[in-house]
Every structure is written in C-alpha cells, then in structure tokens.
Amino acid sequence: MKIRFWGVRGSIAAPGVHTVKFGGNTSCYELISKNGTRLILDAGTGLRELGQGLIAGRPTTVHLLISHTHWDHIQGFPFFGPAFIPGNVIHLYGPVQASRNLASVIRMQMDYEVFPVREAELNATLIYHDLGECSFEIDDLRIRAKYTNHPVMTLSYRIEDGDKVVVYSGDTEPYYNVLHSPGRRGARFDPDDLKEIEDEVRIQNRRHIEFCRDADLLIHDAQYTEAEYMANRRGWGHSPIEHAWHVGRMAEVRRLALSHHDPTRHDNEITELEARFSQMAKDAGLDMDVFFARESMEIQL
Numbered sequence: 001m002k003i004r005f006w007g008v009r010g011s012i013a014a015p016g017v018h019t020v021k022f023g024g025n026t027s028c029y030e031l032i033s034k035n036g037t038r039l040i041l042d043a044g045t046g047l048r049e050l051g052q053g054l055i056a057g058r059p060t061t062v063h064l065l066i067s068h069t070h071w072d073h074i075q076g077f078p079f080f081g082p083a084f085i086p087g088n089v090i091h092l093y094g095p096v097q098a099s100r101n102l103a104s105v106i107r108m109q110m111d112y113e114v115f116p117v118r119e120a121e122l123n124a125t126l127i128y129h130d131l132g133e134c135s136f137e138i139d140d141l142r143i144r145a146k147y148t149n150h151p152v153m154t155l156s157y158r159i160e161d162g163d164k165v166v167v168y169s170g171d172t173e174p175y176y177n178v179l180h181s182p183g184r185r186g187a188r189f190d191p192d193d194l195k196e197i198e199d200e201v202r203i204q205n206r207r208h209i210e211f212c213r214d215a216d217l218l219i220h221d222a223q224y225t226e227a228e229y230m231a232n233r234r235g236w237g238h239s240p241i242e243h244a245w246h247v248g249r250m251a252e253v254r255r256l257a258l259s260h261h262d263p264t265r266h267d268n269e270i271t272e273l274e275a276r277f278s279q280m281a282k283d284a285g286l287d288m289d290v291f292f293a294r295e296s297m298e299i300q301l
Contacts, residue, residue: 001161007046008293010260021267023295026072037139047076059087066094067170068154069105088124095153103128148172150237167215175204212251220244222258259293
C-alpha cells in the first residue's frame with residue numbers, strides 16, 4: 001500500500017514563502033492498494049494537483065472518501081480534472097449532515113452563483129454513498145468509518161489492505177465534559193447526570209484510541225499546541241498536538257503523521273515542533289515514528 005500526501009493544511013489554504021516546506025494546500029491524501037485500487041481521502045485544495053496526474057489515464061474509477069463537508073475538505077472537488085472527462089466514474093462517500101446529504105452539499109458548492117460549472121454539467125459519472133458509522137469494502141480494501149468529535153458530522157476512516165492498516169482522523173478533538181468547561185463551572189447539576197456524562201466522555205475517548213489501534217500509519221489532526229487549545233480554541237473541533245501524540249502512543253501505532261496544520265503555522269515553527277515530539281517518542285522508548293505531514297510525501301507500507 002502506498003500513501004501520498006497532497007494537502008496537509010487545515011481551515012484554509014496557506015500558500016507563500018513561509019509554508020513551502022510543509023505545504024499550503026488543504027486536506028487531501030491518496031492511497032493505492034497493493035492491487036491498484038485508488039482511494040482519495042478528502043477533497044481539499046490538494047485534490048486539484050492530484051487530479052492533473054489522473055487526466056491522461058482514461059477511463060478511470062476513483063473512490064473519494066470525504067471526512068466531512070466543511071469547505072477546506074471539499075473545496076478542491078470543482079477543480080478535480082477527472083470529473084470533467086466522459087467515461088470516468090467517481091464514487092463519493094461521506095457523512096449525512098443534519099439538513100443535507102453529501103450530494104446536496106457538493107451541488108450547493110457548485111451552484112452557478114458561486115462557481116461557473118454546475119455539478120450536473122460534469123461529464124464523469126458521479127455516484128454518492130451516504131455513510132454513518134459502518135464497515136464496507138472497496139475492491140480489496142476493508143474500511144471502517146467512525147464519528148469524531150467535530151462541530152458537524154465527521155468520520156474517521158480505518159483502511160485495511162491485507163495486514164496493513166492506515167487510519168485517517170482528519171478533524172477531531174478530545175471528548176470532554178462540557179459541563180465542567182470554562183464558563184460553566186459553579187453551576188448546579190445533578191451528580192448522577194455528571195457521572196453519566198463523564199463515563200460517556202471516557203468511553204468515547206477510549207473508542208477513538210481503539211479505532212486507531214495498531215495502525216501502521218495514523219494521520220491525525222494536530223492543528224494546535226496544548227497552550228493554544230486551552231486558551232480559546234476548545235470546542236472548535238481540532239486536536240492539540242499533545243493529544244494526537246497521546247492517541248498514537250496509547251494505540252501503539254507504528255507511524256504517526258501529525259497533520260491539519262494551522263494556516264498561521266510557519267515552516268520553522270513546525271520543524272521545531274516536529275523535533276520536539278519526535279524526541280519525546282524516543283525518550284519514552286516508543287517504537288513510534290513521529291513526524292509532521294508534508295505535501296508530496298510518499299509512504300510505502
């Protein structure tokens with residue numbers, strides 16, 4: 001199984017001299033199984049360049065797994081070259097939101113008032129698959145989907161190719177007891193209700209670790225430092241780096257790719273953070289390779 005990173009930035013694309021090393025495109029990852037099945041994880045702005053390399057091969061079938069429909073994870077789809085070519089088949093998988101399914105969000109993004117080509121005018125065949133928590137297969141790949149902690153319905157994906165496992169958890173943050181969060185302290189709550197909530201928090205955090213268990217590669221949201229997260233970003237749906245590192249450690253993953261870099265995070269700062277968290281793994285005696293995701297990085301499992 002081969003994985004290539006086409007976009008590793010979070011929230012909004014951030015091109016410029018300060019993001020050359022790690023990249024400025026938003027979330028997009030390509031996975032090719034040992035038998036040649038192509039999976040694409042998320043349709044951020046990195047999808048445009050990925051698509052350029054697929055235009056020459058026709059017809060082609062693509063399976064695109066979307067974690068959720070926030071703009072930085074779907075913005076690249078209107079620029080995905082294979083979608084304009086007759087004979088191509090594109091399967092799109094993703095969670096249903098409260099008021100819209102995946103197809104309606106993609107069509108809304110390509111409404112004529114905001115984009116010059118409507119979804120209905122694309123020449124490829126588009127097939128939509130609405131997902132919840134589930135297991136399914138795509139050719140030789142076995143896939144599980146699990147909800148994460150994010151402001152809209154968002155899925156992590158666990159992909160198994162023979163004995164190799166990749167887990168993609170693009171947008172998530174730790175589950176926590178909102179009743180004990182800043183601004184709610186001192187309020188009166190039934191102790192039984194608090195215990196039930198605290199038990200559920202522990203269950204959901206444990207489920208996340210078990211979902212990532214023994215992955216050969218875990219790609220995990222790590223947008224903020226712990227200090228940034230606790231200052232004013234709790235509840236935004238993104239993890240502190242320390243949490244992602246902890247998940248990797250507890251799940252005993254072999255490689256941990258810290259990703260979804262904040263758009264304000266410059267290359268020099270990411271380089272320093274990478275050295276620190278990589279050294280932490282070595283100091284703890286962990287058999288875990290820790291690194292920050294970079295555009296154009298390729299990993300062979």
